[in-house]
Amino acid sequence: MKISTVILGAALFILGPLAAFGQTAGVGVPSTAPSGPASVPAAPALIRDNVIVKDNVIRVGDLFTNAGPNADKVIAYAPNPGRKAIYDVQWLARAAQIYGVHWRPMSMRDRVIVERASRVISRSEIEDYLLSSLIGAGADPDLKLEVSNSALKLYIPQEDAPSVAVEDLNFDPMNNRFSAFVSAPAGDPSAPRVRVVGRMVRVADIPVLNRSLRPGDIIRKDDISWIQVETNRLQRNVLTDAGGLIGMAARRGIRARLPVRGTDVRRPVLVPKGSLVTMILHMHSMTLTAKGRALEAGSLGDAIRVANTHSNTIIDATVSASGTVSVTITPAPTIALR
Known part of the structure; x- marks a missing residue:
């Protein structure tokens, strides 16, 4: 996950509350501070090292234990789903002072990492939305979608239903290549947009061996697995029917999970x-x-x-x-x- 870091220098102590909570490494922060004198809780407060929040805001009580009467006060915006925010010791010390939290740092390395509770929309789910949009744009439904973004995933708030918006789709039927922007959840104008590029390819299911064979080994039915291969990459002598493998013997050593050619096998001697x-x-x-x-x-x-x-x-x-x-x-x- 990407991490947003809260950096607070000496200027924080000069500019006061609004400076303290108006900037969180690109994450917007409410500028609400408690009114009137703050009461100090009897028990000393401790920081929570790792915090997961469900709302789109962070409260004082999310960062400190024994936060006192201001525990429910909003102190910052929560990071976007799938991201983290790091609050360092200076930021925490100033926050404790402003909101009347009885906390003192144990070392200059004290910090709190806040993560937004989220759920992941996987690459395969995103591909389903892309494929539906591409078919609507005229792509052949018998072709397989191939996305270049190998680590493609989207994050949404945990309470939201998974949905993906596909926007600015550009599909070239001549070479079956496409580009688009995806975001989640669909309909959220503030959701980050991710550019996706890829192509549509025709594939064939072919039998392969699920174990490597030595010369003379006999191929059994349970030795067969299936993979999908682009048809334009298939050599002419590659076997596409499991019947051409079962009961045959390896003419030479055959590696697992690779297409098997007719010259690789023979009838058992x-x-x-x-x-x-x-x-x-x-x-x-x-x-x-x-x-x-x-x-x-x-x-x-x-x-x-x-x-x-x-x-x-x-x-x-x-x-x-x-x-x-x-x-x-x-x-x-x-x-x-x-």
């Missing part, structure tokens, strides 16, 4: 290169089997070359299961299986 496999040939009512060695790695449905371990005959086969291949029918299939 069921037959590693050089592994022993069972060759199966279904022929009419007869099934023949033999042992072979895979000369290539293969996934389900891949055609690979296999060498018969008995005859060293090389044949073409199709991967049908883990460690199993189906032999391609040839005019003389039994020869290959011998």
